[in-house]
Each structure stands twice: as C-alpha cells, then as structure tokens.
Amino acid sequence: MKVEMKGMQKLKGIGEVLSRRLIEAGHDSFAKVAAAGEEGLRKIPGINPRQVKSIVAQAGELAKEAEKGRAKKVEELKQKAVFLKGEVEEIAHSVRNRFQEAVSGKAGKKLGKELVKVMASLDKLEGMLERRVKKAGKGLAKAEKRLEGLADSGLKEIGTGLKKARKSLKKVLAK
C-alpha cells in the first residue's frame, strides 16, 4: 500500500492522507483515478473540490505515460525472452558438440527434457508478459543469470543451471 500511496502523491493536491483514502476507495492507479472522473473524486472526504478537475487531468496524463512505459517494458522483456531462448539453443548445441558420447543415453534424455522444459517455460512466460510485467522482469533477469556461461560449463553444471533457471521462470508462471 505504501508504494501505491507514494505513487498517488505525484498528483498535485494529493498528500499522504488523501492518497490513502483514494486507494481505500479502490482508485489505486492513475488510470483508475482518471476513470473515476470528477464526480467520483468528489466523494473522497477531504478532497479540495477546486482541485478535482486538475487531479483528474493530471491522472489522465500520468496514466498515458505509464501505459507507454509499460508497453516499452513489455517489448524489452519480449526481446529478453527471445534472447534467452537463443541461449538455450546455444547450450543444447554446445552439449551435443562437446559431450556427444556422454549424452547418447539416459543422461542425454534427461538433459534434453530439461532443455525443452526451459524452452516451454519461456514460451509460456512470453504469452503472459503483458499481465505480469514486474514479476516477469525479475524472473527473466534471474534466469539470465542462471543461464549465463552455461554453454561452456560441464554437464553437471548445465543440468543444475537449467533447473535453477526453470525455477526462476516457474515463480513468474505460478498463479
């Protein structure tokens, strides 16, 4: 709540008390404040009726900006997901080239499944980026860290790294 309150205080005419009241009334984003309109805001106790018009206008502007920023972020995250898929492909390729004998049996099957699972998680995550921008950003950053340098690692490290990367992504996908 504190984070949202801080955000609301970007509006001229909204301080600590009013930001709390706005959020309690369900207007917890600039878009919602703009949608509530002048009539909706006048119902908030303590709000200055002369500032209502300006607050709605400010909220509208900030909501637009936030939407633009969000779209940009989603695009960036999409690019990151694509990049990570490329990394997974590279890891798989490197395993095939460096450990051909070792991965021809059961171990290879297990590792293959793990590679596919990471790929599947990235696919799923790509599909829900718009709804989970913050979580996805964190998950992708963690996964990137886990996958970093794996293409040159040993088989065991690769297996562990893939599992950890998948776990980071799983947290984003969890309901």
Add this chain to the structure above:
Amino acid sequence: MQVDGTTQLWVAARVLLYERGDDFFMRWDKALKTSDPEEIHDLRVASRRLREGLTLFAPCYPAGNIARLVKQIKLVTRLLGEIRNTDEAILFFTALADELDDACRGDLDGVTASFRKSRKKELKRLKAGLRDIAPGSLRDQYRRVINAPNLFVNPLDGADLFMPLSRFAGDALDERLATALKLLPVAFREGEAEAQHLLRIAVKHLRYRMEILSFLIGVHYEELHETLKDYQDLLGRMHDLHVFAGIIRNACLPFEIEKVVLDAIAVKGGKFFADFSVMLVSTPFEKFAEHVRNAL
C-alpha cells in the same frame, strides 16, 4: 514463439506441433458440441494435418512414440470419415436428382433418404467413439511426446536436430513433391482411376505439409497453395464420382434407372478429366514443383 528458417529443428518441431495439436483439440471440442457437418469436416481435416505434422517431424522423436500417436489420431480420422462420406453423398445425389428427369428423381430420393437415415446412426456412433478415445488423455499423451525430442541422438542414426528448419523443410517438401511427380504420368491417362486416387492423396499430403511450413515459402505461398488446392479439389471430385457410381451399382435400382444415373455420372467424370487435362497444361505440376523449390 516466432519460428523462422533459422530456428533449430528441435525447437521448431515442438512449436509447430503444438500449434497443430491446439487446433485439432479445439476443433474436437467444437465438433462434439455442435455435430455440424462443417465442424466435423474441419476436425477431420485438422486430424489429417496433425498426422502430416507428426510424420513430417517424426525424425525428431522416438519412432514408437510418434507411431502410437499417429495410430490414435488415425482412429479419429476414420471415425469422422463415415459421416463425412454420407454428407457428401447426400449433397451429390440431391443435386443429381434435380438434374435428371422425374423417373430417376424418385429412386435417387430413395437413395438420399437412406443416407439421411444412416446419418443419424453414424452421428451417434461418432459421438460415442470420440468420447471413448478420451480427448483429455490423448492431449496429455500428445504433449508428453512432443516435449521429448530425441535431442542428442547421433545424426548418423536420425535427423540432425540442430540443423536450421529451412534446410529440413526443403528436403521434406522435396520428398512429397517427388511422390506426386512420380504418379503423374500414369494419372494423366483417363482410365487410371487408381493412379488418380493415389495422386490425390499425394497432393493432399503435400498441401498439408506446405501449410505447416507456409511461413517459409514467402510471398508466393498463397498462389502456390491455390494451385495445389485446385488440383486436390478436382482429383477429389473425380474420386468421389467413382465412389458414387459404386453406391448406385449396389443400390438395386431398376436397370434402366441405374443406367441413366451411371451415364450421368460418367458424363461428369469425362468433364472432370477434361478439366484435369487442361489444368495439367495450363499449370503444369512440374512447374509448380519447381516454384515451390525456388520459393524456399
């Protein structure tokens, strides 16, 4: 996920098969709900397309797993086939009855009526059959299989799963084109119904394969697809006439009525074959094959 020609085969196979599977199971639900002839037809086509997809990417997976899946999906195609054939027969004989004189109309109406009657039974059988196969478990099995490619198999023992999709696609389309081209010289002769039927099947497989890989073919895809569809439609109508003639021969119609109807079917067959001959000259299949190869 976006797949293009540079995507590694193992990644592309999974994504493209997921798309096919989603389409098939979505249509399955729809067909079960509505029993509409068009929905049933669409499900049948989706099942064929899915089988072609599985055959196309079979080198990426353990052979037994793919074979089991194809067998299960084939069951669905077969289940749907009976009712689809009945729907086609109803449409054809209703139209034919309008074209022929009153003497034939009564008998043809009888043939149509018997198909309408059997359609109800077939629909019941189809619904029960589709439920028996249990789409839920087939869907799970499908996902399990396509999520387990033979990733690290020695390329000497199977396909190299790390090759770019475009290279694999080129060979895969070539394989289907070669089958069709081989059948062409015999199918070109009027009496060779069997060869024409085989060509129809080869063209159908090629079409589904092209549809799965359409995004690699580029701007000429629509045009090439249209040509292939025209071939398939015409060959399909030619084949249907043979089936309908067989139905009339077994319908125990009075001799003179049977003759009139069979003659009418033969006239249609002659016209279709003439169209086929024209098509082979105006849009030669060999040229079409060359265009497909160049478009990739």
